[in-house]
Amino acid sequence: MTRSWWGWGDVEQRVGDAEAAELVSRAAALLPDHDFTVHEPPSPSSLSVASPRVALPTALEALASTEVTDRLAHARGKAFRDVVRNLEGRVEHVPDIVARPRQEQDVVDLLDWCADEQVAAVPYGGGSSVVGGVEPRFEGPAVSIDLTAMDQVLEIDRTSRAARVQAGVLGPHLEDQLRPHELTLRHFPQSFEFSTLGGWLATRAGGHFATLYTHIDDLTESMRVVTPAGISESRRLPGSGAGPSPDRMFLGSEGSLGIITEAWMRLQDRPHWQETASVTFKTYARAVDATREIAQSGLFPTNCRLLDPMEAFLNAGISAEGGVLVLAFESADHPVDTWLARAVAIAESHGGEVQAKRDAGDGAASSWKSSFIRMPYQRDAMAQRSMIAETFETACTWDRFETFHAAVTGAAQEALERVCGIGVVTCRFTHVYPDGPAPYYGVYAPGRWGALVEQWDEVKAAVSDAIISNGGTITHHHAVGRDHRPSYDLQRPDVFAAAFAGAKRVLDPEGILNPGVLLG
């Protein structure tokens, strides 16, 4: 497989002609006047990428790549605006060097050199950031430190169900190494194939479980982090009350405090029992009520994904006026039919109608799953055809959800109409908590080639304002990066930001670590 330098995932998995024709015909039915001309990515060699301004010292030379495509591939993440800029051949901030440490000491040496030479160090895992987290969007030289050569499971503790894992491992390779032990992390973000453990930890990634263990934070037993001020390693502890959690300072620090090299992760037994059901509703309000009651029931479904009517229609091929709730329970210990039955009963008490089992198996859940994996590839294919296709995500408490959702979708719709003339906004809950949902919005609209980034940025600014002014978080699991900075700065307490900056000054006195994310 060959990783795409400009778009999502592997080149070999790109949307093919038949899949593209199907996508275009569906879109064209709604948008007869849209220009679906395909824009192919430029050849990297045709782009005027400046030569590296710095070079690693001889001792570290073997870790370095200055090949242009490699540098371009490390210049941006995989947001819609990243992919479009790549397609347009816009060269902006490109790291001078891509360095691939093979062991922890290499990371120490690289950071030492960066501090001495005042070169920014941008940690890079799978590069799937959709918030500008890996983009050296600043003046001055930068090294992209790509951790993917450090990809081993180093130790397994079967008794406690935990493993010590190097941070650069990609999702599938991690699971491959755990499978012989009948263990699994069961952390499956949409980026699973193209993101690393270290990336998940640094960005507080959201995973497989819709309830309970939603963020990678909860699966983390201890961490090892290289900082310019030394290595921080926390104890392996199942729980502790000894001061503020050291791990929680590094979780979500997005490379601004150090580079995570290893972590002990809490694992699961591989599930033997799984039960799913899809429930349709007549009204979205009742579907939300049902979802809330299930989230507060203590049943803890593995999946509790409420698709709004448009999401259900577009991505699961189901027509339901009030949307579809996809429920799943799993266990390695016991049958989960009692659990599912109670969750379904709650849904029914709110007017939900369970879809026939065969539909559930072959229908909503699995259609949705396959489109989940294909979505980013399809997003790229549509971007090549001047279609805006992007997502944003948040969380808020249940009491304000109705107002919040109306404000956010209203702002999105208004902006789309202003900017693109027309557009569609969809919503699903990726995670639900006893005190609120994490809604994930999809935006689809016809754009104009050459203006796509600016068009999207205008829509994004409108929805971000609505999210912040209505009490949500600018990100539930995509992280802050550089794209979310204006909203994040309004959201986090100033006093906390000042304290965090104080901590950073101690760990990164030269300010070399991922400048521009979170602070600075």
Next chain:
Amino acid sequence: MTRSWWGWGDVEQRVGDAEAAELVSRAAALLPDHDFTVHEPPSPSSLSVASPRVALPTALEALASTEVTDRLAHARGKAFRDVVRNLEGRVEHVPDIVARPRQEQDVVDLLDWCADEQVAAVPYGGGSSVVGGVEPRFEGPAVSIDLTAMDQVLEIDRTSRAARVQAGVLGPHLEDQLRPHELTLRHFPQSFEFSTLGGWLATRAGGHFATLYTHIDDLTESMRVVTPAGISESRRLPGSGAGPSPDRMFLGSEGSLGIITEAWMRLQDRPHWQETASVTFKTYARAVDATREIAQSGLFPTNCRLLDPMEAFLNAGISAEGGVLVLAFESADHPVDTWLARAVAIAESHGGEVQAKRDAGDGAASSWKSSFIRMPYQRDAMAQRSMIAETFETACTWDRFETFHAAVTGAAQEALERVCGIGVVTCRFTHVYPDGPAPYYGVYAPGRWGALVEQWDEVKAAVSDAIISNGGTITHHHAVGRDHRPSYDLQRPDVFAAAFAGAKRVLDPEGILNPGVLLG
């Protein structure tokens, strides 16, 4: 009710003559030579307590108390070594002033004054610290800032099941205010009656739930903290991935960064269904295996308390060679018999024998519960009779538990024999996680009046060394305070400590906040 200045809880609930006689007769049967002479606490007025070295300014005078008993009551927490020092009439560090803010602005003004005058500010909730957390153990003047006048539930969000609560509320008063809304925090530490929400948050208290929502951290939606650098207020969010969690920096900060004035707390519906069972085992090793499998089952019992044979005998009146596992499930949503049946089946697969239901109701669980509430009072009564009775608690991963437990109990036993000639060590699991238990140890030994504190300190030093060198945490939920500092300094990563100190320098540039806890 009248709070005791020298010992646990309310004077009116002290151990009476009959209860004392019973305790003494049980102890005397084992310790025929012990001197059970009762030592009554001194009269506060008989103690030479120095006059206050500072006085609050006129504007804050109404908040101040300089009454000697009040100052003595705020001079120490309620550890065994605190109570004994009180009984012995040892006057050491006494706050110059007790200040009782009535509103948040009072807290702001008090901290401003402390910063200007270089007076230490020691936050005080219910005063139940057992780690020296509220003791002004330093030179220089100190104000004990007692938050208990700020004790109101300010707002209820029934939909999201959350409440905005002032930090100074004591456990029972909090539950009284939530009950009309059919909501409950269900956070019941042993100190429940005499500890506050703010104290729980500042010390990462452990609560009612043996699994899942064990620490108060998990029940916290947002916090408001007054620091010398301003007020930090986080957003109410059910989950977020926007940078490191601001709340997690303040949770466990033990008053070193600021004073928590309010928090939005996640609540529970009051449970309608409850099922309990007590299971006895032939060997402790198999009991531990059963407990581990239940902890890893995904069943999430509310209670999963493994009492070792000595703990079961002393505190639940049950003889079982391998100990007793007390299981409970509860729900406001659904019957929990399926859950309990599976947990019991797991226990039985490890050789467990379920006790008859009536025994479970009237027996282990309830005996244990009533002794749980009385324990601290009985501890005081025995301390008055020169008996060492104290606890310590920790957590470790399952893989090392056997070695860890042997080392810790061995160290305790060896130290007791060296220091006291004889002694008993008991163990229960207060909380269990998929990756390890939180063992809670009890120590009972005959001491020598006048030497009790030094005797206990010697035992404690031995067990603390064993905990740290065998990979445990010096505290799972009692906090660090001043007593645990030497061990904490070995446990937390140095790099984290340096970063935390950097954060503190920003929030508390004058270093007035609870000097000596966690750092400094």
